[in-house]
Protein backbone atom coordinates (compact mmCIF):
# COMPACT_ATOMS: atom_id res chain seq x y z
CA UNK A 1 0.00 0.00 0.00
CA UNK A 2 2.83 2.39 0.95
CA UNK A 3 4.52 1.55 -2.35
CA UNK A 4 1.33 2.38 -4.25
CA UNK A 5 1.17 5.78 -2.55
CA UNK A 6 4.85 6.48 -3.23
CA UNK A 7 4.37 5.58 -6.90
CA UNK A 8 1.29 7.81 -7.20
CA UNK A 9 3.13 10.66 -5.50
CA UNK A 10 6.13 10.26 -7.86
CA UNK A 11 3.79 10.17 -10.87
CA UNK A 12 2.12 13.40 -9.78
CA UNK A 13 5.42 15.23 -9.26
CA UNK A 14 6.89 13.94 -12.53
CA UNK A 15 3.77 14.94 -14.45
CA UNK A 16 4.07 18.44 -12.95
CA UNK A 17 7.67 18.58 -14.31
CA UNK A 18 6.63 18.06 -17.95
CA UNK A 19 7.87 21.10 -19.79
CA UNK A 20 4.74 22.73 -20.98
CA UNK A 21 3.52 26.00 -22.40
CA UNK A 22 0.05 25.88 -20.87
CA UNK A 23 -0.04 27.59 -17.48
CA UNK A 24 -3.35 29.45 -17.44
CA UNK A 25 -6.42 27.33 -18.00
CA UNK A 26 -10.04 28.45 -18.18
CA UNK A 27 -12.75 25.83 -17.73
CA UNK A 28 -16.22 26.88 -18.88
CA UNK A 29 -18.96 24.96 -17.07
CA UNK A 30 -18.71 24.13 -13.39
CA UNK A 31 -20.85 20.99 -13.33
CA UNK A 32 -19.74 17.40 -12.88
CA UNK A 33 -17.04 17.49 -15.55
CA UNK A 34 -15.92 21.12 -15.43
CA UNK A 35 -15.22 20.95 -11.71
CA UNK A 36 -13.18 17.75 -12.18
CA UNK A 37 -11.16 19.19 -15.06
CA UNK A 38 -10.48 22.39 -13.11
CA UNK A 39 -9.39 20.31 -10.13
CA UNK A 40 -6.81 18.18 -11.94
CA UNK A 41 -5.30 21.28 -13.57
CA UNK A 42 -5.11 23.15 -10.24
CA UNK A 43 -3.62 20.19 -8.38
CA UNK A 44 -0.99 19.90 -11.13
CA UNK A 45 0.24 23.45 -10.52
CA UNK A 46 -1.70 25.43 -13.12
CA UNK A 47 -3.74 28.59 -12.62
CA UNK A 48 -7.37 27.77 -13.30
CA UNK A 49 -10.48 29.88 -13.67
CA UNK A 50 -13.78 28.07 -13.52
CA UNK A 51 -16.71 29.82 -15.19
CA UNK A 52 -20.43 29.13 -14.96
CA UNK A 53 -23.67 31.00 -15.42
CA UNK A 54 -24.14 32.18 -11.85
CA UNK A 55 -22.21 32.60 -8.62
CA UNK A 56 -24.03 29.81 -6.79
CA UNK A 57 -22.95 27.20 -9.35
CA UNK A 58 -19.27 28.20 -9.28
CA UNK A 59 -19.31 28.21 -5.50
CA UNK A 60 -20.82 24.71 -5.53
CA UNK A 61 -18.04 23.66 -7.92
CA UNK A 62 -15.44 25.14 -5.58
CA UNK A 63 -16.88 23.12 -2.66
CA UNK A 64 -16.96 19.93 -4.74
CA UNK A 65 -13.31 20.46 -5.71
CA UNK A 66 -12.35 21.03 -2.08
CA UNK A 67 -14.04 17.79 -1.01
CA UNK A 68 -12.49 15.80 -3.84
CA UNK A 69 -9.02 17.29 -3.20
CA UNK A 70 -9.26 16.15 0.40
CA UNK A 71 -9.79 12.58 -0.84
CA UNK A 72 -6.83 12.90 -3.20
CA UNK A 73 -4.62 14.44 -0.49
CA UNK A 74 -5.55 11.70 1.97
CA UNK A 75 -4.49 9.10 -0.57
CA UNK A 76 -1.26 10.87 -1.58
CA UNK A 77 -0.04 11.96 1.85
CA UNK A 78 -1.57 9.37 4.10
CA UNK A 79 1.01 9.64 6.83
CA UNK A 80 1.82 13.33 6.52
CA UNK A 81 -1.00 15.68 7.53
CA UNK A 82 1.11 18.81 7.01
CA UNK A 83 1.91 17.86 3.41
CA UNK A 84 -1.71 16.96 2.76
CA UNK A 85 -2.81 20.37 4.09
CA UNK A 86 -0.24 22.18 1.98
CA UNK A 87 -1.32 20.30 -1.15
CA UNK A 88 -4.95 21.23 -0.49
CA UNK A 89 -4.24 24.90 0.29
CA UNK A 90 -1.89 25.35 -2.68
CA UNK A 91 -4.28 23.66 -5.11
CA UNK A 92 -7.25 25.72 -3.90
CA UNK A 93 -5.22 28.95 -4.08
CA UNK A 94 -4.71 28.38 -7.83
CA UNK A 95 -8.45 28.25 -8.43
CA UNK A 96 -10.39 31.38 -9.42
CA UNK A 97 -14.13 31.69 -9.92
CA UNK A 98 -15.93 33.70 -12.58
CA UNK A 99 -19.34 34.21 -14.14
CA UNK A 100 -17.95 36.20 -17.06
CA UNK A 101 -16.42 33.95 -19.76
CA UNK A 102 -15.26 36.82 -21.97
CA UNK A 103 -13.31 38.43 -19.16
CA UNK A 104 -11.97 35.07 -17.89
CA UNK A 105 -10.32 34.01 -21.15
CA UNK A 106 -8.28 37.24 -21.42
CA UNK A 107 -5.09 35.67 -20.03
CA UNK A 108 -5.73 32.04 -21.02
CA UNK A 109 -3.44 29.55 -22.75
CA UNK A 110 -6.12 26.87 -22.91
CA UNK A 111 -9.93 27.04 -22.71
CA UNK A 112 -11.71 23.76 -21.95
CA UNK A 113 -15.47 23.87 -22.49
CA UNK A 114 -17.66 21.54 -20.40
CA UNK A 115 -21.15 23.04 -20.73
CA UNK A 116 -24.46 21.48 -21.74
CA UNK A 117 -24.32 18.89 -24.58
CA UNK A 118 -26.02 21.09 -27.21
CA UNK A 119 -24.25 21.99 -30.45
CA UNK A 120 -25.73 25.49 -30.91
CA UNK A 121 -24.99 26.51 -27.31
CA UNK A 122 -21.37 25.33 -27.56
CA UNK A 123 -20.96 27.05 -30.96
CA UNK A 124 -22.36 30.33 -29.60
CA UNK A 125 -19.99 30.22 -26.66
CA UNK A 126 -16.90 29.57 -28.80
CA UNK A 127 -17.95 32.18 -31.38
CA UNK A 128 -17.97 34.82 -28.66
CA UNK A 129 -14.76 33.62 -27.01
CA UNK A 130 -12.93 33.56 -30.36
CA UNK A 131 -13.21 37.33 -30.62
CA UNK A 132 -11.75 38.02 -27.16
CA UNK A 133 -9.26 35.23 -26.37
CA UNK A 134 -5.54 35.80 -27.13
CA UNK A 135 -4.41 34.52 -30.53
CA UNK A 136 -2.25 31.76 -29.05
CA UNK A 137 -5.07 30.31 -26.89
CA UNK A 138 -6.09 26.75 -27.67
CA UNK A 139 -9.81 25.92 -27.55
CA UNK A 140 -10.98 22.47 -26.49
CA UNK A 141 -14.38 20.86 -26.03
CA UNK A 142 -15.10 18.04 -23.58
CA UNK A 143 -18.17 17.00 -25.59
CA UNK A 144 -19.22 13.36 -25.23
CA UNK A 145 -20.80 13.00 -28.63
CA UNK A 146 -20.81 16.12 -30.81
CA UNK A 147 -18.46 16.46 -33.79
CA UNK A 148 -15.48 18.61 -32.79
CA UNK A 149 -15.27 19.93 -36.37
CA UNK A 150 -18.83 21.29 -36.17
CA UNK A 151 -18.16 23.06 -32.87
CA UNK A 152 -14.90 24.49 -34.27
CA UNK A 153 -16.82 25.86 -37.31
CA UNK A 154 -17.94 28.72 -35.07
CA UNK A 155 -14.36 29.99 -34.75
CA UNK A 156 -11.52 31.30 -36.90
CA UNK A 157 -9.00 29.10 -35.07
CA UNK A 158 -9.60 25.56 -36.28
CA UNK A 159 -5.83 24.98 -36.20
CA UNK A 160 -5.97 25.65 -32.45
CA UNK A 161 -9.06 23.53 -31.78
CA UNK A 162 -9.24 19.99 -30.34
CA UNK A 163 -11.51 17.66 -28.44
CA UNK A 164 -10.31 16.81 -24.92
CA UNK A 165 -12.66 14.11 -23.66
CA UNK A 166 -12.28 13.40 -19.95
CA UNK A 167 -14.08 10.70 -17.99
CA UNK A 168 -16.23 10.91 -14.89
CA UNK A 169 -15.03 11.17 -12.11
CA UNK A 170 -12.17 13.15 -13.62
CA UNK A 171 -9.84 13.03 -10.58
CA UNK A 172 -9.97 9.22 -10.64
CA UNK A 173 -10.37 8.15 -14.29
CA UNK A 174 -6.97 7.93 -15.92
CA UNK A 175 -7.92 8.34 -19.57
CA UNK A 176 -7.99 11.43 -21.78
CA UNK A 177 -9.12 11.11 -25.40
CA UNK A 178 -7.51 13.73 -27.62
CA UNK A 179 -9.47 14.38 -30.81
CA UNK A 180 -7.79 15.99 -33.76
CA UNK A 181 -9.74 17.57 -36.57
CA UNK A 182 -8.01 17.75 -39.96
CA UNK A 183 -7.18 21.43 -39.35
CA UNK A 184 -5.60 20.90 -35.89
CA UNK A 185 -1.94 21.93 -36.20
CA UNK A 186 0.89 19.67 -35.05
CA UNK A 187 1.92 22.36 -32.56
CA UNK A 188 -1.58 22.43 -30.99
CA UNK A 189 -1.74 18.65 -30.91
CA UNK A 190 1.69 18.33 -29.27
CA UNK A 191 0.86 20.99 -26.69
CA UNK A 192 -2.41 19.38 -25.62
CA UNK A 193 -0.81 15.92 -25.49
CA UNK A 194 1.85 17.37 -23.13
CA UNK A 195 -0.84 19.14 -21.14
CA UNK A 196 -2.85 15.91 -20.79
CA UNK A 197 0.21 14.22 -19.32
CA UNK A 198 0.86 17.20 -17.05
CA UNK A 199 -2.56 16.70 -15.44
CA UNK A 200 -1.75 13.04 -14.87
CA UNK A 201 -3.73 11.43 -17.67
CA UNK A 202 -2.90 8.67 -20.12
CA UNK A 203 -3.75 10.07 -23.55
CA UNK A 204 -5.13 8.28 -26.58
CA UNK A 205 -5.76 9.93 -29.94
CA UNK A 206 -8.86 9.53 -32.06
CA UNK A 207 -10.26 10.99 -35.25
CA UNK A 208 -13.41 13.11 -35.08
CA UNK A 209 -15.73 10.11 -35.30
CA UNK A 210 -19.07 9.80 -33.37
CA UNK A 211 -18.38 8.92 -29.72
CA UNK A 212 -14.63 8.80 -30.33
CA UNK A 213 -13.38 5.48 -28.89
CA UNK A 214 -15.02 4.93 -25.51
CA UNK A 215 -18.50 6.30 -26.13
CA UNK A 216 -18.84 4.64 -29.54
CA UNK A 217 -18.74 1.36 -27.62
CA UNK A 218 -20.23 2.44 -24.29
CA UNK A 219 -23.37 4.29 -25.48
CA UNK A 220 -24.85 1.36 -27.50
CA UNK A 221 -24.16 -0.93 -24.50
CA UNK A 222 -25.99 1.43 -22.14
CA UNK A 223 -28.92 1.93 -24.51
CA UNK A 224 -29.18 -1.83 -25.03
CA UNK A 225 -29.36 -2.24 -21.23
CA UNK A 226 -32.38 0.10 -21.10
CA UNK A 227 -34.02 -1.86 -23.96
CA UNK A 228 -33.46 -5.08 -22.00
CA UNK A 229 -35.21 -3.47 -19.02
CA UNK A 230 -38.03 -2.08 -21.17
CA UNK A 231 -38.74 -5.55 -22.60
CA UNK A 232 -39.14 -6.76 -19.01
CA UNK A 233 -36.37 -9.33 -19.42
CA UNK A 234 -34.63 -8.42 -16.14
CA UNK A 235 -34.70 -5.75 -13.43
CA UNK A 236 -32.27 -2.82 -13.41
CA UNK A 237 -30.78 -4.16 -10.18
CA UNK A 238 -30.14 -7.61 -11.71
CA UNK A 239 -28.71 -6.17 -14.93
CA UNK A 240 -26.33 -4.05 -12.84
CA UNK A 241 -25.34 -6.99 -10.65
CA UNK A 242 -24.80 -9.16 -13.74
CA UNK A 243 -22.49 -6.66 -15.45
CA UNK A 244 -20.49 -6.01 -12.28
CA UNK A 245 -20.02 -9.63 -11.28
CA UNK A 246 -20.15 -11.23 -14.72
CA UNK A 247 -18.20 -8.71 -16.76
CA UNK A 248 -16.10 -7.06 -14.05
CA UNK A 249 -17.40 -3.51 -14.62
CA UNK A 250 -17.05 -1.20 -11.57
CA UNK A 251 -20.64 -0.01 -12.04
CA UNK A 252 -23.64 -1.56 -13.77
CA UNK A 253 -25.19 0.35 -16.73
CA UNK A 254 -28.03 1.90 -14.67
CA UNK A 255 -25.70 2.98 -11.89
CA UNK A 256 -23.48 4.51 -14.56
CA UNK A 257 -26.38 6.26 -16.32
CA UNK A 258 -27.39 7.82 -12.99
CA UNK A 259 -23.75 8.77 -12.34
CA UNK A 260 -23.26 10.38 -15.77
CA UNK A 261 -26.62 12.21 -15.64
CA UNK A 262 -29.77 11.20 -17.51
CA UNK A 263 -30.11 14.62 -19.14
CA UNK A 264 -26.63 14.38 -20.65
CA UNK A 265 -27.32 10.78 -21.72
CA UNK A 266 -30.58 11.84 -23.38
CA UNK A 267 -28.89 14.70 -25.27
CA UNK A 268 -26.22 12.27 -26.53
CA UNK A 269 -28.64 9.69 -27.88
CA UNK A 270 -31.06 12.26 -29.30
CA UNK A 271 -28.25 13.94 -31.18
CA UNK A 272 -27.06 10.66 -32.70
CA UNK A 273 -30.62 9.51 -33.55
CA UNK A 274 -31.16 12.75 -35.45
CA UNK A 275 -27.86 12.48 -37.28
CA UNK A 276 -27.92 8.73 -37.96
CA UNK A 277 -31.65 7.77 -38.10
CA UNK A 278 -30.85 4.50 -39.90
CA UNK A 279 -28.68 3.13 -37.06
CA UNK A 280 -30.77 0.99 -34.65
CA UNK A 281 -28.03 1.23 -31.97
CA UNK A 282 -28.71 4.96 -31.65
CA UNK A 283 -32.50 4.76 -31.23
CA UNK A 284 -33.75 6.79 -28.21
CA UNK A 285 -35.36 4.87 -25.36
CA UNK A 286 -38.71 5.97 -23.85
CA UNK A 287 -37.67 5.30 -20.23
CA UNK A 288 -34.86 7.84 -20.42
CA UNK A 289 -37.19 10.46 -21.89
CA UNK A 290 -39.78 9.85 -19.16
CA UNK A 291 -37.28 10.08 -16.29
CA UNK A 292 -35.81 13.33 -17.65
CA UNK A 293 -39.32 14.78 -18.11
CA UNK A 294 -39.99 13.98 -14.45
CA UNK A 295 -36.80 15.83 -13.45
CA UNK A 296 -35.11 12.60 -12.38
CA UNK A 297 -31.63 13.23 -13.75
CA UNK A 298 -29.73 10.68 -11.68
CA UNK A 299 -27.43 11.19 -8.70
CA UNK A 300 -27.25 14.95 -9.19
CA UNK A 301 -31.00 15.38 -8.49
CA UNK A 302 -31.30 12.55 -5.95
CA UNK A 303 -33.20 10.19 -8.26
CA UNK A 304 -32.83 8.51 -11.63
CA UNK A 305 -33.13 4.77 -12.14
CA UNK A 306 -32.38 4.60 -8.38
CA UNK A 307 -33.00 6.88 -5.42
CA UNK A 308 -30.08 8.58 -3.60
CA UNK A 309 -29.76 10.33 -0.30
CA UNK A 310 -29.24 14.05 -0.81
CA UNK A 311 -25.76 15.11 0.42
Ligand SMILES: CCCCCCC[C@H](O)CC(=O)SCCNC(=O)CCNC(=O)[C@H](O)C(C)(C)COP(=O)([O-])OP(=O)([O-])OC[C@H]1O[C@@H](n2cnc3c(N)ncnc32)[C@H](O)[C@@H]1OP(=O)([O-])[O-]
Pocket residue numbers: 068069071072075143144166167168169171172173215218219222223250251256260264265266268269
Ligand atom coordinates in the same frame (compact mmCIF):
# COMPACT_ATOMS: atom_id res chain seq x y z
C1 LIG B 1 -26.46 7.20 -23.10
C2 LIG B 1 -25.12 6.85 -22.69
C3 LIG B 1 -24.41 7.75 -21.87
C4 LIG B 1 -22.92 7.64 -21.97
C5 LIG B 1 -22.28 8.73 -21.23
C6 LIG B 1 -20.86 8.97 -21.55
C7 LIG B 1 -20.32 10.03 -20.67
C8 LIG B 1 -18.91 10.43 -20.95
O1 LIG B 1 -18.75 11.06 -22.18
C9 LIG B 1 -17.85 9.39 -20.75
C10 LIG B 1 -17.74 8.96 -19.31
O2 LIG B 1 -17.26 9.63 -18.43
S1 LIG B 1 -18.34 7.41 -19.06
C11 LIG B 1 -18.13 7.14 -17.35
C12 LIG B 1 -16.81 6.59 -17.04
N1 LIG B 1 -16.74 6.32 -15.63
C13 LIG B 1 -16.95 5.10 -15.11
O3 LIG B 1 -17.18 4.16 -15.83
C14 LIG B 1 -16.89 5.04 -13.62
C15 LIG B 1 -17.10 3.67 -13.10
N2 LIG B 1 -17.04 3.66 -11.66
C16 LIG B 1 -15.88 3.61 -10.97
O4 LIG B 1 -14.81 3.55 -11.53
C17 LIG B 1 -15.99 3.59 -9.46
O5 LIG B 1 -17.28 3.15 -9.10
C18 LIG B 1 -15.71 4.99 -8.80
C19 LIG B 1 -14.24 5.38 -9.04
C20 LIG B 1 -16.61 6.07 -9.34
C21 LIG B 1 -15.96 4.91 -7.30
O6 LIG B 1 -15.23 3.86 -6.79
P1 LIG B 1 -15.78 2.93 -5.61
O7 LIG B 1 -14.73 1.95 -5.31
O8 LIG B 1 -17.12 2.46 -6.04
O9 LIG B 1 -16.03 3.94 -4.43
P2 LIG B 1 -15.01 4.67 -3.46
O10 LIG B 1 -14.43 3.70 -2.50
O11 LIG B 1 -15.79 5.83 -2.95
O12 LIG B 1 -13.85 5.23 -4.38
C22 LIG B 1 -12.72 4.49 -4.82
C23 LIG B 1 -11.50 5.38 -4.87
O13 LIG B 1 -11.70 6.49 -5.74
C24 LIG B 1 -11.55 7.71 -5.03
N3 LIG B 1 -12.58 8.64 -5.49
C25 LIG B 1 -13.82 8.32 -5.91
N4 LIG B 1 -14.46 9.42 -6.32
C26 LIG B 1 -13.59 10.45 -6.17
C27 LIG B 1 -13.65 11.83 -6.46
N5 LIG B 1 -14.73 12.40 -6.98
N6 LIG B 1 -12.56 12.58 -6.19
C28 LIG B 1 -11.46 12.05 -5.68
N7 LIG B 1 -11.33 10.75 -5.40
C29 LIG B 1 -12.39 9.96 -5.63
C30 LIG B 1 -11.69 7.39 -3.56
O14 LIG B 1 -10.94 8.25 -2.76
C31 LIG B 1 -11.18 5.97 -3.50
O15 LIG B 1 -9.77 5.94 -3.37
P3 LIG B 1 -9.04 4.81 -2.46
O16 LIG B 1 -7.59 4.96 -2.80
O17 LIG B 1 -9.63 3.50 -2.89
O18 LIG B 1 -9.38 5.22 -1.08
Ligand SMILES: NC(=O)c1ccc[n+]([C@@H]2O[C@H](COP(=O)([O-])OP(=O)(O)OC[C@H]3O[C@@H](n4cnc5c(N)ncnc54)[C@H](O)[C@@H]3O)[C@@H](O)[C@H]2O)c1
Pocket residue numbers: 028029030031032033034051052053057101113114115116117118121125142143144145165166167168259260261264
Ligand atom coordinates in the same frame (compact mmCIF):
# COMPACT_ATOMS: atom_id res chain seq x y z
N1 LIG C 1 -21.38 13.59 -17.18
C1 LIG C 1 -20.41 12.85 -17.69
O1 LIG C 1 -20.15 11.73 -17.23
C2 LIG C 1 -19.59 13.36 -18.85
C3 LIG C 1 -18.40 12.71 -19.15
C4 LIG C 1 -17.59 13.20 -20.21
C5 LIG C 1 -18.01 14.30 -20.93
N2 LIG C 1 -19.18 14.93 -20.58
C6 LIG C 1 -19.54 16.13 -21.34
O2 LIG C 1 -19.14 17.27 -20.56
C7 LIG C 1 -20.06 18.36 -20.78
C8 LIG C 1 -20.62 18.78 -19.44
O3 LIG C 1 -21.28 17.67 -18.84
P1 LIG C 1 -21.57 17.64 -17.27
O4 LIG C 1 -21.97 16.26 -16.94
O5 LIG C 1 -20.48 18.32 -16.53
O6 LIG C 1 -22.88 18.58 -17.21
P2 LIG C 1 -23.49 19.34 -15.96
O7 LIG C 1 -24.92 19.52 -16.27
O8 LIG C 1 -23.08 18.71 -14.69
O9 LIG C 1 -22.75 20.77 -16.03
C9 LIG C 1 -22.87 21.66 -17.10
C10 LIG C 1 -22.65 23.06 -16.55
O10 LIG C 1 -22.55 23.97 -17.64
C11 LIG C 1 -23.18 25.17 -17.24
N3 LIG C 1 -23.49 25.94 -18.44
C12 LIG C 1 -24.44 25.68 -19.35
N4 LIG C 1 -24.37 26.61 -20.33
C13 LIG C 1 -23.34 27.45 -20.02
C14 LIG C 1 -22.75 28.59 -20.64
N5 LIG C 1 -23.23 29.07 -21.79
N6 LIG C 1 -21.69 29.19 -20.02
C15 LIG C 1 -21.20 28.70 -18.86
N7 LIG C 1 -21.72 27.62 -18.24
C16 LIG C 1 -22.77 27.01 -18.81
C17 LIG C 1 -24.37 24.74 -16.41
O11 LIG C 1 -24.82 25.77 -15.56
C18 LIG C 1 -23.81 23.54 -15.65
O12 LIG C 1 -23.28 23.91 -14.40
C19 LIG C 1 -21.08 17.85 -21.79
O13 LIG C 1 -20.66 18.22 -23.07
C20 LIG C 1 -21.02 16.33 -21.60
O14 LIG C 1 -21.43 15.63 -22.73
C21 LIG C 1 -19.98 14.49 -19.56
